[in-house]
Amino acid sequence: MDHRPGLDPSVAEVRRAVRTALDEIEGAVVVALSGGPDSLALALATAFEAPRRGVRAEAVVIDHGLQEGSDAVARRAADAARSFGLEARVVRVEVVPAEGPEADARAARYAGLARAAEEIGADAVLLGHTLDDQAETVLLGLARGSGTASLAGMAPRRRDETGPTWVRPLLGVRRRTTVAACAAESVEPWTDPHNADPTFSRVRVREHVLPVLEAELGPGVAEALARTAEQLREDAEAFQEMIDETIEDIVEHAEAGISISVAALAANPAALRHRIIRYVADSEFGVSLSRTQTLEVARLATDWRGQGPIDLPRCLARRVGARIELVARA
Structure with missing residues (x-):
């Protein structure tokens, strides 16, 4: 526990989440940093907790080059990380059109983070997704009718066949907590204009759908959606174990x-x-x-x-x- 006098509860909550994640990681870690409040709060907490556990941490800022001045935004985020005591680098990626703007940017971002992790020698990448992101993901999956795999949302930990382990320490933390943590630490986050663009379905869910659900059904909707995702992930893992046990007996090459x-x-x-x-x-x-x-x-x-x-x-x-x-x- 943090016992410093006057420690803001939001800072303590984010640090506790990061501390729990770091306790399960061996070796160096990469902190994915955009400059927004979620990733800044994650970087701040990692800068505090990692040295106390002998963990080397480096912030990696991905510059997609999709907005004018994105290079300056990336440099500011990297400078902020250095001011926290983290090493930091900016990685420029090329977004190749394929599935759509959001998916294409995400694919480029994850590929850039994976390459940076390999260069750094880090086995894990910390991502700043919050409980609110999880709730939005579940609602979007429900709207698409894409099944339990989508409704299970984002996993707290996911290991690629090749590449790093993707870790989301803040999946149990509300977005308002990360905003409060940045304010308590006197850090000013960058506001991504895409996060207010209603052409993106996730923005509409964030700005309109979830607030209406909270207003009409009462508080706790986001937490309930996150709990649903957790339960469905447990079911999905059980089904996958059953498939792994039987697949070799029923499948043949043709x-x-x-x-x-x-x-x-x-x-x-x-x-x-x-x-x-x-x-x-x-x-x-x-x-x-x-x-x-x-x-x-x-x-x-x-x-x-x-x-x-x-x-x-x-x-x-x-x-x-x-x-x-x-x-x-x-």
């Missing part, structure tokens, strides 16, 4: 693709059957099947009436004897 046992799929509960289908499609072809597509593939096992191949992104699903094949399109 020419130009992969095949799944019809009998095994039909014998499993629908929730597990559908997860297996989505998992196989993603693992083999890197595609995320929609609910409708998943159900159509499942019908090849549960409601077989001689239907022909099903056209999916990058592949076809077809019934061949006692197996369902997912094969690359010619």
Whole structure:
């Protein structure tokens, strides 16, 4: 616990969250810093807690180059980190158009952070997502109807097959707490104009949807959404363990693709059957099947009436004897 006289409760809360995260990390860490209140509060707390645990920490500021003056904003954020006692660097990334402005910027940002972590020799990257970000993510997933994987929100810790562990120490901390922590430490955050642009769906959820829910249903909506995400992550982890235990017994390689046992799929509960289908499609072809597509593939096992191949992104699903094949399109 922090016992300094007059320590602001918001500062203590952020430090406590960071301290808990650092206790589970070995080696150096990168602090992803944008200059906004969440990442600044994270950097401030890390600068305080890391030296006390013998952890080397360096702030990395990603400059996407998408706004005029972004280089100056990035330099100011790096200078702020240095004033806290952290090493800091600015990494310029190229945003390649692919899925949309938000997704493209996010992909470039994470790639830049991963490269910086490798150069620094850090095994973990600390991200400043808060409980409010988690609640927004759950609402956006609910609106898209994208299933429990999306409703499970952001994981507190996620390890890539290659690259660093992504750690979110502040997922239990409200955004207002990070704002208060910066004010208590006399640090002025940068305000990203994109965070007030209503063309972005997340901004509309933040500025309009969540406040209306809080006003109409009472306080605690954001916390309830975050708890829902936590429970769904537990379910998702349990399902994944079940899939990992059974997948080798029911899946075989096929020419130009992969095949799944019809009998095994039909014998499993629908929730597990559908997860297996989505998992196989993603693992083999890197595609995320929609609910409708998943159900159509499942019908090849549960409601077989001689239907022909099903056209999916990058592949076809077809019934061949006692197996369902997912094969690359010619």
